[in-house]
Amino acid sequence: MWQLYQFPLCPFSRKVRLLLGEKGVGYELVRESPWQRRDEFLDMNPAGQTPVMADPDKNLLLVDSMAICEYFEETVEKSSMISGTAANRAEIRRLVSWFDTQFYGDIVAPLLHERMIKRLVHRAAPDAKMLREAMKAALQHLDYTDYLLDHRHWLGGATMTLADLAAAAQISVADYLGGIDWKGHEATAGWYRGFKSRPSFQPLLAERMEVISPPAHYAVHDF
Template sequence: MWQLHQFALCPFSRKVRFQCAEKGVAVELVVELPWERRDGFMELNPTGQTPVLRDGALVLADSGAIGEYLEETVDRSPLLGSGAAERAETRRMVAWFEGKFYAEVVVPLLGERMFKRVFERTAPDAKVIRAAARAAEAHLDYLDFILDHRRWLSGPAFGLADIAAAAQVSVADYLGGIDWDGHDAARQWYSAIKSRPTFRPLLGERMEGLPPPGHYDKLDW
């Protein structure tokens, strides 16, 4: 069985877990805190980043590379799209959320609301959190715009773009960084994501010492 080295609030690990669940690939979860730079983990992935997917001697690192491998080797539930244009749009939306959204929203929230609180035991910087909230608002506006024109993020069918976006958004939501008021299209999309049996296990996980907001795992909020 595949082993997935990950931790609860790593959005890239969430993406791989969600994709594996959609494709029916069973994985054994191994909790890995990358900032500890454990020797055994550094041997698997010298970058020291999660996720890492391992099956015996085969070691896959980087969620993008893992995702491409799964799409090439598992026929069930193809997630990239039905044509070249749709696949290009899928990759564009994945890049948006894993680059821009992650840098502007998730990284500052992880630093201020997870790392400082749980590991450094210091107070978060309110200015950084407010900046992340403003960025999240802009991204939700863009989500609303996209979803006013199509059912899912890259076209008519659920796919990898939705998986990548939901992974990032769910971590930001766990950390209290998302204000859903006034974003009906984005809320409806995320509610549909939250109702998927393949995503529900992610919502049930908690990081010790850091509970999520009350609405976090509710389907109707």
């Protein structure tokens, strides 16, 4: 059985979990807090980051969220999430990188630092200026997803792809941490509403990170 090392608010682990859910791959969760830099975890992944997947029976170890997604895309035929022509697939991968790097760097990383790491590790209050900047960046990013959804049925094209899973993963963590103001972003809100009703998303919405509560609308389907 696959084991997935993660913590509830890791957006990269959420992307992998959405993919595994859509493909119907079973796994068990192993809680890992990468900021503790546990020796046994660093032995598995010298980069010290979640997610990591291990199948001890088969002596398999998968590290890096994109390498993990490509692995299951190659080995599990059901629900292809990097689909279409080579140019379509390049566009899907561009968007995954956009959400994993730009959206994460501008919004999710500062929110996690201010609202989670400072609370759990430094016992310090969040910096209001940093929070404001992350929320402002979120508005610009939602303008971009609105723009994409004005031209396409899903973010990466005509069908649901890994671009949607990567976006939903990042947005859901930002939303949990109170970083998303949904007013005026109807296209993205409509897309996200549909996403929230998918079976693959239910386990994520039900989970809570200790001592950090999400806003009331977080797990509501019709927010």
